Amino acid sequence: MEFNLQPQKADTTVFEGEGGGYYAWTAANTPVVAEAVIGAGKLVLKPQGFALPHYADASKIGYVIQGTCTVGLISAESDNPQEKVVIINKGDAIPCPNGTISWWFNGGDSDLTIIFLGETTQSYTPGQFDYLLLTGAVGMLRGFSTELISNAFGLSHDHSKQLVESQSNVLIIKIDDHLPEKSNYKKQEDVIDLNAMFEQGGSSSVEITSRDSPLVDGIGLSPKLVRLEPETVLGPYYSTAHQIIYVTKGGGRVQIAGLNGARVLEEFVEEGHLVVVPKFFVAALMATDEGLECFCVSTSPRPLSMEIGAAYKALSSSVVKVALNVSPDLVKNFKSEI
Structure with a gap:
């Protein structure tokens, strides 16, 4: 098999807004990501930038290039899901298994940049991480009828519509709220401090x-x-x-x-x-x-x-x-x- 190995910078802006942006390498301009069935993306969060809760169809490792980030994680493997909140800093690597729900928040005063690298053998799109969001304009609940949402969660018709439609933004927003700022788990259980090990x-x-x-x-x-x-x-x-x-x-x-x-x-x-x-x-x-x-x-x-x-x-x-x-x-x- 022949590979086109030319170095490339991120070629696609998946999303960009007031809270930050997400950028990716795609097969169109970096064919080796599909040929080798790998994936790459870069998350940039501005101060108070918040990446909405989501999960992906591929496993990857995130590495903090600059800044500090509060991350919420919910494992798909647990019978009794609990939210883990961890704080990651420059030099930290955080594994993100496929199916794990996560959210990302920059509560600092400077930009946060995280690079995600991984494999896409289980992805719907070879060479790409496909993200599925719990909320927002492309949230998964929008694919269901109001009647089903009402019955599934025991809500009224009006509350069901609010639950699904109130968040109209996509992927990354800027917020004024204060999210959890302290880890509720030991960092080493979920994060690899590459900087210290180096x-x-x-x-x-x-x-x-x-x-x-x-x-x-x-x-x-x-x-x-x-x-x-x-x-x-x-x-x-x-x-x-x-x-x-x-x-x-x-x-x-x-x-x-x-x-x-x-x-x-x-x-x-x-x-x-x-x-x-x-x-x-x-x-x-x-x-x-x-x-x-x-x-x-x-x-x-x-x-x-x-x-x-x-x-x-x-x-x-x-x-x-x-x-x-x-x-x-x-x-x-x-x-x-x-």
């Missing part, structure tokens, strides 16, 4: 798999944070799962080698660019003089990856000499420098 790791990247967190195992996706110092390199490496890379800061060069060793991509990327690396393709990132930061998601809860340099270092010198057809001195120098 600082503890002491390397250029940190990836959280099902070995590290039950949250990852439950959603079937793995988050990864990459931070490269100016003019440093990550890779070349490969993974057993598709990787979705979103540039959150800085810039750099991305090279990807595919089947038969062909270079299938060599492009400069900057903040806002999305790049997909197909499974088993070999990728490398090199930062510019301003450094490079990326949030990545793998389409597996436990992807396996291998640095090509580490593989060469693990091979015996005699095998490397024969395989590369080079001198013993070059092999010795090569292995010592890895």
Whole structure:
């Protein structure tokens, strides 16, 4: 299969209003999202911006690029649904399983930006997260008759109409009300603090798999944070799962080698660019003089990856000499420098 791997910025404004906007990558301009059956979207909430309660047909992981957000979550797996309220900040990753009801509120003084990356194998629209809203102009209750609503919820005819029709806005609104501002659950039960884990790791990247967190195992996706110092390199490496890379800061060069060793991509990327690396393709990132930061998601809860340099270092010198057809001195120098 051939992939069009050109880096792309969000190409579609799904919604934009006083409270903020939601932007997406679509198959029309980023065909790889459909080819690899992945999805990507960006939520921007202005101060007092509120994303109406909704659920989606695909699992994804949200990563806070800037700001602070109050999130309400209701799991579809529970027999006795309870609303969890959590506070997420810059550097936090929050798994969002398909079918989970959520709302998002920016009670701060500055804009909030969250990038969502995930897989769309169960989506109605390949390469896209389809959202279904509980309320608003496209709320799901509008698909039912007033008589049915009255009988289902024990309401009068007038109250049933108010319940369904009073909220006429779509997706994101700006509100004056004060929503819950404190978590009622421990944050670590629902959120992965990638920023803290990165600082503890002491390397250029940190990836959280099902070995590290039950949250990852439950959603079937793995988050990864990459931070490269100016003019440093990550890779070349490969993974057993598709990787979705979103540039959150800085810039750099991305090279990807595919089947038969062909270079299938060599492009400069900057903040806002999305790049997909197909499974088993070999990728490398090199930062510019301003450094490079990326949030990545793998389409597996436990992807396996291998640095090509580490593989060469693990091979015996005699095998490397024969395989590369080079001198013993070059092999010795090569292995010592890895």
